[in-house]
Amino acid sequence: MSQLEMPAVAAGPAYRRQNQRRQMSDRTITHLFIWPTLILLILMNIFPLFYSLYLSFNDYSVIANEPPKWVALDNYEKILTNERSRYWHNFTVTGKYAVLSVGLQIVVGFGLAMLLKEKFAGSGLITTLILIPMMLSPVVVGLFWKLIFDPSKGIFNHLIYMNATGGKEWLSDPTLALWAIVIVDVWMWSPFVVLLCLSGLSAIPSYLYEAAAIDRASGWFQFRRITLPQVMPLLLIAVLFRTIEAFKQFDLVMGLTGGTPGDATETVSVRLYREAFLGKFKTGESSALAYIVLIIIIAVSNLYIRALNRTREG
Amino acid sequence: MSNVALEHITKRFKDVTALDDVSFSITHGEFFVLLGPTGAGKTTTLRVIAGLEKQDHGDVIFDGVNVNKYTPADRDVAFVFQQYSLYPTRTVYENLAFPLQSPLRKWPKERIDQRVKEVAEKIHIAHLLHRKTANLSGGEMQRVALGRALVRSPRLFLMDEPLSNLDAKLREALRIELQHLQKTEGSTTLFVTHDQIEALTMADRIAVLNQGRIVQIGTPYDIYDRPATTFVAQLVGIPRINLLPAVRENGLLNVERSTIRLPLPTDRTIPQRFLLGIRPEDVRLAPDGDLRGEVALTEPLGVETVIHIRSGQQTLLSIAPGITDLKIGDVIAYSIVRERLHFFDLDGVRL
Numbered sequence: 305m306s307q308l309e310m311p312a313v314a315a316g317p318a319y320r321r322q323n324q325r326r327q328m329s330d331r332t333i334t335h336l337f338i339w340p341t342l343i344l345l346i347l348m349n350i351f352p353l354f355y356s357l358y359l360s361f362n363d364y365s366v367i368a369n370e371p372p373k374w375v376a377l378d379n380y381e382k383i384l385t386n387e388r389s390r391y392w393h394n395f396t397v398t399g400k401y402a403v404l405s406v407g408l409q410i411v412v413g414f415g416l417a418m419l420l421k422e423k424f425a426g427s428g429l430i431t432t433l434i435l436i437p438m439m440l441s442p443v444v445v446g447l448f449w450k451l452i453f454d455p456s457k458g459i460f461n462h463l464i465y466m467n468a469t470g471g472k473e474w475l476s477d478p479t480l481a482l483w484a485i486v487i488v489d490v491w492m493w494s495p496f497v498v499l500l501c502l503s504g505l506s507a508i509p510s511y512l513y514e515a516a517a518i519d520r521a522s523g524w525f526q527f528r529r530i531t532l533p534q535v536m537p538l539l540l541i542a543v544l545f546r547t548i549e550a551f552k553q554f555d556l557v558m559g560l561t562g563g564t565p566g567d568a569t570e571t572v573s574v575r576l577y578r579e580a581f582l583g584k585f586k587t588g589e590s591s592a593l594a595y596i597v598l599i600i601i602i603a604v605s606n607l608y609i610r611a612l613n614r615t616r617e618g
Numbered sequence: 619m620s621n622v623a624l625e626h627i628t629k630r631f632k633d634v635t636a637l638d639d640v641s642f643s644i645t646h647g648e649f650f651v652l653l654g655p656t657g658a659g660k661t662t663t664l665r666v667i668a669g670l671e672k673q674d675h676g677d678v679i680f681d682g683v684n685v686n687k688y689t690p691a692d693r694d695v696a697f698v699f700q701q702y703s704l705y706p707t708r709t710v711y712e713n714l715a716f717p718l719q720s721p722l723r724k725w726p727k728e729r730i731d732q733r734v735k736e737v738a739e740k741i742h743i744a745h746l747l748h749r750k751t752a753n754l755s756g757g758e759m760q761r762v763a764l765g766r767a768l769v770r771s772p773r774l775f776l777m778d779e780p781l782s783n784l785d786a787k788l789r790e791a792l793r794i795e796l797q798h799l800q801k802t803e804g805s806t807t808l809f810v811t812h813d814q815i816e817a818l819t820m821a822d823r824i825a826v827l828n829q830g831r832i833v834q835i836g837t838p839y840d841i842y843d844r845p846a847t848t849f850v851a852q853l854v855g856i857p858r859i860n861l862l863p864a865v866r867e868n869g870l871l872n873v874e875r876s877t878i879r880l881p882l883p884t885d886r887t888i889p890q891r892f893l894l895g896i897r898p899e900d901v902r903l904a905p906d907g908d909l910r911g912e913v914a915l916t917e918p919l920g921v922e923t924v925i926h927i928r929s930g931q932q933t934l935l936s937i938a939p940g941i942t943d944l945k946i947g948d949v950i951a952y953s954i955v956r957e958r959l960h961f962f963d964l965d966g967v968r969l
Contacts, residue, residue: 509701509703511699511701511703512703512705514670514690514697514699514703515697515699515703515705515766516716517670517689517690517691518668518670518690518691518695518696518697519691519716519717519720519766519770520691520717520720520722520723521691521716521717521720522720522721522722525719525720525721529705529708529716530705533706533707534706534707615707
């Protein structure tokens with residue numbers, strides 16, 4: 305025993321200090337790693353989340369030199385019931401945009417995936433090329449599609465009408481402008497659906513099709529009874545992701561139309577941006593709007609996730 | 619009637635020849651087994667018959683009609699896959715009804731319902747009809763897969779090792795059931811297996827396949843008692859046949875590197891050097907036996923004991939009924955049943 309204790313005494317204080325550092329418990333180390341991140345998260349995410357919830361019940365503007373004034377549900381009431389504020393218009397535009405855009409993306413993406421599932425010379429290369437739009441920045445995409453849609457020198461009208469002057473004014477026609485954004489979004493994000501569907505399709509074991517062929521099932525029968533049920537969970541995930549994105553749609557709209565003509569393409573996010581950061585800086589009101597959007601997205605996601613779980617359980 | 623014939627079928631996958639000039643025919647109501655080790659081409663043969671794979675040469679003939687150009691649907695065969703291949707997310711009922719709902723058939727709902735229930739009853743899955751197939755056990759899944767083949771009453775049943783994913787007990791139970799079903803229904807069946815017990819117990823006739831070639835076709839009796847090559851002799855029978863190099867010497871049969879001497883058979887010409895095959899059950903322990911050996915190992919199996927007898931540098935397997943009290947090193951006397959010896963030339967072909 306005494307012999308074992310000897311070195312510690314001989315080594316003196318330097319040894320003891322080193323020993324103490326080594327004795328720092330796992331718990332301490334854990335805290336040292338976690339807290340910096342947690343503090344950052346609280347400052348940058350959690351605090352703003354609750355602070356904006358508080359502001360949504362107040363009349364407040366960041367540029368006015370006045371403290372927030374409690375107005376309870378006035379902001380929400382204004383957004384949801386006041387006709388003149390035209391918030392309902394923004395919701396309608398966003399809803400229409402989401403349904404059209406997500407619907408078309410699913411149809412186009414699933415169709416392309418069915419084609420690409422068959423291996424042919426160059427199918428690998430084509431799959432890679434198809435994914436390119438997804439990798440571009442939405443603002444850049446918006447800006448160059450603005451040129452493509454240009455009524456006098458854009459290639460879009462040229463290709464459709466084979467005559468650059470006879471075409472429609474896609475971005476300044478109130479009914480066509482939303483379609484233009486939908487077209488660009490479908491162009492950009494169908495590849496994402498292709499990718500998800502391809503992984504689902506390639507996971508279907510070939511013996512199921514062989515069994516079906518022997519069972520004398522028609523092509524349509526095989527598609528409906530084997531292909532579709534097997535890809536369904538992935539399709540629903542694609543719908544979920546794309547719907548959330550559609551509700552947040554901002555950069556593409558800003559790049560293409562900025563909400564014009566009039567407010568024909570003004571989605572909720574664009575309106576939110578306008579209320580919060582342009583003109584009067586209505587911070588309280590826009591916080592309320594942001595919370596309404598959040599609640600809608602959570603509700604819609606919940607519906608999808610429930611549907612997803614149902615298909616998973618079979 | 620459903621007679622099926624394969625004529626000179628050859629199938630290559632890139633550089634590998636999966637089937638090499640395979641010919642055989644199955645008659646109506648027959649239980650025909652394709653037996654062979656993994657990679658022998660058994661499954662490929664089934665797939666060619668079903669039309670899932672196109673042969674490079676040769677013809678598939680159903681009742682005298684060449685069906686080379688027929689699609690799998692047109693051939694009217696049922697296929698039971700090794701991995702069950704049930705449609706997931708569907709109930710057992712839907713799986714059974716699936717082949718009957720084909721637009722090619724146009725069966726009314728009541729008739730489908732009646733047929734599904736009838737078959738479910740027959741293979742004891744009536745209580746499972748409304749369960750999802752994903753929640754079934756392996757045995758239940760394979761029953762459903764069998765049921766899906768049965769509902770159609772097809773021209774021919776093709777079964778690709780349907781029992782090999784099951785545990786031993788279940789395999790035995792289903793084997794007996796399958797055999798019973800085939801005999802009562804009189805259905806023509808082509809059954810693929812690598813399990814010699816399945817082949818011997820179930821088959822009316824067996825075709826042994828090795829490296830894409832048919833080695834022997836015959837009844838289980840033929841295959842076991844008159845194996846055409848050493849490959850067939852070693853493939854069937856547990857424990858394995860004793861295969862020993864032997865020479866002709868002074869009018870006697872002399873097993874090399876051992877003390878075993880036997881009289882030569884008189885009914886055939888035996889070359890100077892050859893291979894001698896002796897089934898373990900034909901090596902009999904007997905106090906008055908004319909051969910002597912030493913016990914090298916015993917394997918008690920309950921109903922019988924496998925005894926390894928050392929003679930010189932050779933070891934012979936023998937079977938004794940029940941459990942013996944022999945110990946390693948014991949010197950024993952035994953005899954060999956001379957009428958049941960198998961002779962093969964050095965290339966393994968039966969003499």
